[in-house]
Amino acid sequence: EEEIEQAVAEGALSRKEGKEILQKLRAFREELEEVLRKARELSRKAQEAVDELFRDCLRLLLEGHMADLRKQFQGERAILEFLGDLERDFVENTLPPQAGEEDPESAGAWRERLEKVLARYTVNVLIDRSGYKGCPVVIEDYPTFTNLFGAIEAGRRGRDGAGPDHRSIVPGSLLRADGGYLLLSARDLLSDGRVWEHLKKALKTGRLEIQPSPEGARYEPITLKPQPVDIQVKVILIGDPGVYDLLYLNDSDFRKIFKVKADFDSSMPLTRENLAHFGLVARRICEKEGLRRPDRSALAACAEFAVRDAGRRNRISTRFNEVADVLREADFHAGMEGSEKILRSHVRAAVEGRADRHGILEDRVFRMLREELLMVSTEGKKVGQVNGLSVYQMGYHSFGKPTRITASASAGSVGIINIEREARLSGGIYDKGVLIIAGWMRRTFAQERPLSLTASLSFEQSYSGVDGDSASVAEICALLSELSGVPIDQGFAVTGSVNQHGEIQPVGGVNEKIEGFFRLCSERGLTGSQGCVIPASNREDLMLDPDVVEAVEAGLFQVHAAGNLDQVIRILMGLPAGERREDGSFPEGTLFALVAARLEKYAAEAGALGGEMNPRLLASDRRGQAAEPEDS
Template identity: 40%
Template sequence: MSLDPLPPEQLYRHCPLEWLEAEAEAGDADQLPGFGQERALEAMELALDLSGNGYNLYVAGSVGLGKHDLVRARIDAWAKGQGPADDLCYVHNFDAEHRPRALVLPAGTARQLQRDTDNLLEHLLTAIPDIFRSDEYRARREELKKEVEEREEEAFSELAARAGELDIGLARTPQGYTIGPQIDDEFISPKKFSELSEEEQKRLKKNIDRVNADLKETLARALRWHEQLTKKLKRLNREYLHLTLDERIEWLHRRYQRLEQVQAFIDNIRRDVMENADDFRAAGERGEKEGVSVGKLIRMREFIRFRVNILVDNGDAEGAPVVYEDNPTYTNLLGRIEHESQMGALSTNFKLIKGGALHRANGGCLILDARRLLMTPFVWETLKRALRSREIKIQPLELQLGMLSTTTLEPEPIPLDVNVVLIGERWLHYLLNTYDPESSQLFKVYADFAEDIARERDSVAVYAQRICALARDEKLRPLSKKAVARVVEQAARLAGDAEKLSLHGERLADLLREADYWCRREDAEWLSREHVQRAIEQREYRQRQLQERLQEAMERDILMIDTAGEQVAQINGLAVTMLGDTAFGRPSRITATARLGSGKMVDIERETELGGALHSKGVLILSAFVANRYAPERPLSLSASLVFEQSYGAVDGDSASLAELCVLLSAIARVPLRQNLAVTGSVNQLGRVQPVGGVNEKIEGFFDLCRARGLSGDQGVIIPAANVQHLMLKSEVVEAVRAKRFAVYAVDSVDRALALLTGLEAGAADERGDFPGDTVNARVQGRLRALEDKRTALLRRDLDGLEEGEPPPRAGGGKESPGPDRD
């Protein structure tokens, strides 16, 4: 059964230049970024239109697809068609100072309100001192005071006269009033009082008590007069304050007549100014005395309560806000309450409330990186809480953890209306859905970015437009058609599929920049295919040092790989080494042993815990294949082992299972395998060869080794037939195949691979399950039957050698238990 190698045309699929005949400049550059991502764009449209009710968006895809740029561009376009979001601000709560009031105002209103309240304060700090210094106000104030003083003087004069008639003196001193007996309008001393008759003393004492009672009554009346004076002075103050305040307040009421929250704030300002007018008078007078401007006076601590703290000002915004928070910490997302140090103690007020990303994005869209969000403590739960409650509640993190001992605020929550977009990788999305059921309820829309697109004429034409548009945006030199074709071919290589084009825009941009670098080095006007090729080669050269070290080890037989001759139970498998975004293939020697046994197949990699689950699965499939094909109705009398020689790290994947099966059958049949061929491919229980990944790198890895040792013309690689459509090999490999110095074979079954490796026919089973003549399968079957016969003969011999009544040997070779005593 002969098998021809693949022709060079199947190893590399060139981009036809006629597919690029459309002028790239004719393409609409604004539409190119969404090329190939129609599914994701439709998901974004759904999420943006169905705002609320958990229709937030998770954008998934690998790094380099341009997710962030496309999401920003699409959301920015959506935002321009929306109305501006509301302004958000906090004002003082005159009823509960520790709970500032939140104001949600139409765009531009917060700035206007702040300006109006500051102007009102400046006016009051100037007008109120002037009022209290006016001649009219002072005259009326003095008149009220004089009236009380005259009434008080008259009352005490009358009291003094009545006391004099009773021979009791009444005198006013700095310490108060003095009452005592007197004769001829003179107070008498205690000595003279004692010399008076007892009846006279009793009379005077009685009169003193009477006058003392009248004095208390008069003092009480005077106190009431002063209380009345205070009320009259307050009414006087209010009367004059109304003259300067009412007009301004009424103007503010008319200006904000449709905003009930602002109306209530204005009324609170009027009430507080009326009650604390002396603060304005004292501050204004102190400012004039010390030369402090009114603008500085309004920033004084005692007047903060009349001002407005703006968290978000959308007055100049065009459309809805779009916020990308690159560092989504707790405070950056939710906002914070700052504190000031005063006399060694921390204090705060509503002016020290600072907004976060949720405030800035409220009414629009908030874009977050999922990985950064989840890596920051407490942020994920905080975001979910805000989305569930649909409000932003600023709370210090220390307060939630019970670690805050300073005085803080409890700001009124702000209603939240925002679309949240998380951008991350697919595994992170599925991980969240698995371990956090709430995530699927809060992020109901999933936008999955495509990794590649079909390589067809129309798509290639658009892809070429995208390449030229990117070159124009980056201000690179113009590309020739052949250069564009080479970039398209490299995109297929990056996709790992000749019929696909990679959509990883960042890799494409890097390739164009580096090609332009070599173009500038040569001072060329046009960027040619050779410049693109050199950029590809130089990038590989920069990353190839480890690959060269491994190849050097193989050339020096430190890593032992044969590329000529034949060996029994030895084969060259192919593996791919991934280092970051770099991948290269390298051959590995796989060996097997087969001997008489009980049907156990040992995977040495698994036994040493170096084999992964997929590799172990592949070995178990081999065992099932051998038993099903060669001994479907008989037990396997075989013990076998498989190992990757000189493998010092973990081994996973089933892409070597075809090579492992071939080497196992070689060990069983004792048929040599060609060492000038390397094998890659997965195999199922029925012997069908399945496709694997990294086929281009694997072929090139073995080719590099063969080329270093000298191409003999009979060297090559066996790959799955299903992988032919993925081939985009380097030009040196294609040229070697064209010169018949190297070959690539495609097989769809293990039998075809065995025929290539052994030079013998594999053989097909007849109706009885027997394989014909001198075929590989017949040798395998014959060896297995020979092992079975030998095992049966050994068991029969052991049984025949036993004496009568003696128990048979115990399984496992242990000592026999003593039998019963014989006569």
């Protein structure tokens, strides 16, 4: 139109001619637009017809396959509805090749578009139980949020590249254990409060919601929200009693969800059946970890190690992690010797090697004993002095240490002074043991007359504190020796607890205590007259080092088991203790007769101060003032 108007302006066309041409041009344009509109309408209808024809073809192609599936899942309403929705969705969303895509050179574009459509129907198999027998048992070593509940991974792109789709869903161990059991460490689980709260919610509702990974969702929002999944799973938490008590007392949901508690002992009875099972487990450990096969002697050595670890000869430890550590080290020693099997010598080398690596404190203590920086006698006889035995526990390693215990006595009415308590170096159990000694003294020597005595007991060269009552027998012997003037054989060490009736009670660590005194005696030279006295009730605890057993069998060392104070006194002092007569006296030539005579002398010397010991002064309190009597 601009060109025609310009021609009129330049005089090339008259105004009349220009007007006629413009009218014809506009009329032609309207006719052309109408033709194009009709052409587009025809094209649209043609495309719809082609699309419908294409869908009809798809329906025919799918009909046979879908019929087979419907027949296979006949009666499963939810599946049949899903198959119908799937068929309709596939037919509606799958389009035939567009214009230009029939060209072989452009066919790749349609195939790419078709692949994106087909990706919509790709099945993301989260759990496959085909060919699986029995219920699943899943052990989750790392119960993080994603590992336990699954996740929608933000890093995976969907079919259109815009974001994650259903293929981005990954299962967690809770879903993998559906229909079975899931084992979790309680401590690991509680390290993340979110995990614990989500687990409780899933178990209470019986439904699992798979959510985006907390780490991935932090950087990329995810709108995909899968439907909750119904689950039936038994969760087993493994932990120590402390964790159980903490949860039971502080989390009301815990006692509602986890209603069954099973306690497992760290040892089991030492029967033939259990011993056979122990050997099978030991061999299985070696097979699983590719270790050399242990022979019968090596298995016996492992069993001896486990019996000692259990603490009683009639029980065997079930702490197989410790047994596995020993077998690994024994395998190393076998390899160093070029042996095809693990032998007893290799197991013993492993056990001794572990003790050596953890025994720097033990070596330091015995070096001080050798250099007499710590004073302990192993020969001769001394009045008011006895060798006690204590145990030092340093993580994996524990060892026995001989300790000198002394007593001092005089006339007075203070009673027994607990020097360790005065110095604030004693624990409550040790203080109780000293009070029991005072009770035994009153019961034995103060039935006919008041007891006038001021005495003190001390662990010599003890600066780090003491606790426990396993030195009660040794302290009584030291006190009786001081009162009677009868010396104690320093070649013996004694351990044991005592009650107010003079019965000797069992104590812990007898193996370590005996081995500690044996080491000191062997370093100084065994004489055959040295040994240890332990409670008779600790006999079943003995699992001594082979060196100690060999020395005892050769008569170079002694181990005595005593059930009462009379037996201990005969061993340490060579005299009978003596039994009280009806008149309250003791037979001549007995230790108690000598003690009673000394106490009568103290009472006479005390004069006006003589009287029964003041119970408020059995031991001073931490401030050095008179202590209130402890409840018994």
